[in-house]
Amino acid sequence: MDIDLLSTAYSILAVVAVGSALGVVFGRSPVASLLFMVSSLASIAGIFVILEAHFLAAIQVMVYAGAIMVLFLFVIMLLNLGHDYQQDLKGWAWSMVALFVSGGIGGVLVQRFLDLRGTGLSLGLGLPNGNALDRSIEELGALGVIAEPLYTTYVVPFEITGILLLVAIVGALVLAKRNVEGGGTVDGGAAGGEGGR
């Protein structure tokens, strides 16, 4: 009974996540797309809860559905993109190509899933050492399971991420700073190399 409840909840969340992801793509206005994205991210947070990754679920809600999406909404409002805009896909031919490719990939994955369903094998998505994970969650707590490898095994990617963020900040500042040295703004000095004079 317990298992059934979980899988029902999973099915609902999965359908909502995929459905809202489609809504992001097909939404007419950017604001609608954005709200669909919030709903998609929230459902994924729910899936994390089912997987007993409570910390990830909280992070997912706070960082993605909360902070980042609010920033997105701000930018869209500030840029005044909230109204309808024209279709910019290059006609039906490209839509068909896109549909064909994504449908093909989805079809193969679904077929693979159906093949494996009767055999009792996993799709390869399950964790190979699920019991070990349970044990370490008991030992370290949900947070420790993430934090411990992050600062030991995966310390190199962690440090590189620091550099990556620094580079992104520097790049954004360089490109977004209003005043170019020597006077003149981006708009005023766009005429070429003479702008700074």
Next chain:
Amino acid sequence: MTLDFVSTLDYVWALLPEFILCAWGIVILLMGVSGKRNPASAGDAAAEMPSHDLGYLTLAGIVAAAVANGWLYGVTEVGSAGLVVVDQFRLFANWIFLLAAALAVLMSFTYVYRQRLQAGEYYALILFATAGTMFMAGARDLIVVFLGLEVMSISVYALTAFNRRDRRSAEAGLKYFILGAFSTGFFLYGLALVYGATGTTNVDAIGEAVRTGAAQETLLLFGIAFLAVGFAFKVGVVPFHMWTPDVYEGAPTPVTAYMAVAVKAAAFVAFFRVFLVGFLGAYAAWYPIVWWIAAVTMVVANILALAQFNVKRMLAYSSIAHAGYLMVALAAANDRASAGMLFYLLIYAIMNMGAFAVVVIVGRQGEESLEIDDYAGLGASNPMLAVFLTVFLLALAGFPGTAGFMGKIFLLQGAADSRLWVLSIVLVLMTVVSYYYYLRLAWYVWMRDARDPSRNGELFVPLPMRFALGAGAAALILLGVFPAATMDFAQTSVAAVSAFPEALASLIP
């Protein structure tokens, strides 16, 4: 010195060159904002004698990283569980990245000053991008490959759009950023699928899982396909080349040169390690894809290059064509082809940087005089520069006697070892086609009279640049005549990664 990654402190030693570059980049950033700037004194008289201290400081950082890279030759590692690999393949690739970075900085000295770019951020981003390329080359974990790729890419996106007074630069930056972010999505999805298929992100462990058949086949194939798309975008091969001409044309020329060499080389080195170590067991699955990409890239890029009269665009298509030649080495998947790839990347770095350096000089340290007409009469007005340019062009074309010729010979030998006859024939035929557009530029330089004689004075070539151009041209001829020592070095460098079984050859139709 022996490193065992059980102690995380050992990563500091294994990544010493990268850490030096990152730390130095931060120092340069701070110097850039703390230095005094007085726009009023930046007159034309000063423009001829700009202060290059930030540039020289950057060069010092690159030299320090090079010393650390040389020191790493004495270091060995235990096991293959670390996130970072210490082998000669990585160190050879690091030489290429450091060389490209040093030449790009040399090229930028006067350019940055004339274009009034923010020197501190500019040089720091070059250092960070170089660190990113080195992370990619040294990665034994797909996560590190991905993070290195992003550090490199984001630095280069910003550098592409760096010249904000130029609309083309901004457009190129935006275009590169959006398409690059898209390809990053492919790469990340592929990474996730490969993890799902094999349960690990360690490239060696993936190789083991693929070889023993423990990996889930469907997920693995999709993962390989998506990773290939991500890499193919970064190396710029057909059909993922669409961004290349516009971005190369719009970016500041030293950045274009850096992009064409370091970004491409890093993507190729990581491509080789992931596919030849991680996915060698699935060679039969990805071999046809790589074969077709190589063939189509060589044909399409060389034919499109014939129609280009803008020198930067011509060199952009030329760089796509060279990526096609290097894909032949990936399709061949043997150690001779891999050594050929390293050798070719090295000489490609020299000749491409050289050609772009001349473009910077002829453009009077700006984004002008980029049409082929502007090169008419260069041989009469600046004979030394014209000689250098001709050497670089002949090497790019693969003229006998230059290093470009030997590079192609080594690639062909690698292809022949795997019996890739059709690809070899395409490579040779397309090399002949490429002679036309390289030699057309040389013909304009030597045989045409200048369109506008008044513009055709002596061009200003800074002293370090003269030295670099001369050394580059000399190295190309030297390597063209005596390639053996460098090639042996490349051979020993790939020995660590090449576990190519003889049975592999039987997989090839």
